[in-house]
Amino acid sequence: MVLGDFVKTLVASIGFASLLASAGCYPVGALYTGTNVPDSAIDRVEVGGPGKTDDKVGEACATGILGLFAWGDAALDAAKRAGNITDVHVVDHKQTVVLFGAYYQACTVVHGK
Numbered sequence: 001m002v003l004g005d006f007v008k009t010l011v012a013s014i015g016f017a018s019l020l021a022s023a024g025c026y027p028v029g030a031l032y033t034g035t036n037v038p039d040s041a042i043d044r045v046e047v048g049g050p051g052k053t054d055d056k057v058g059e060a061c062a063t064g065i066l067g068l069f070a071w072g073d074a075a076l077d078a079a080k081r082a083g084n085i086t087d088v089h090v091v092d093h094k095q096t097v098v099l100f101g102a103y104y105q106a107c108t109v110v111h112g113k
Helices: 002-021 076-082
Strands: 032-038 056-065 069-072 088-098 103-112
Touching: 056 076, 076 088, 076 103
Parallel strands: none
Antiparallel strands: 032 088, 056 069, 056 103, 088 103
């Protein structure tokens, strides 16, 4: 009986967490999330077009484990340095989350010249 109650509680908790996560703009999985989302400050239509090719890509990431340890630099400047970019055309954000944040990685991805 105890194991059955535990499983029911676990399933209900995952369902509730998924419901809360789905209230946002982007999908978030309770056990695993791997998404790419555009930067809300930059509109792709305005920065794209003739003469705006994405010749270079730079990526900068920060990682956390168990909410206890975190390291890295996911700043826009770090991503620009990584790709040797001076003229930014597009900024995206990637995130990977496993087991409710037991492992979390957030990256800033910059496209430009």
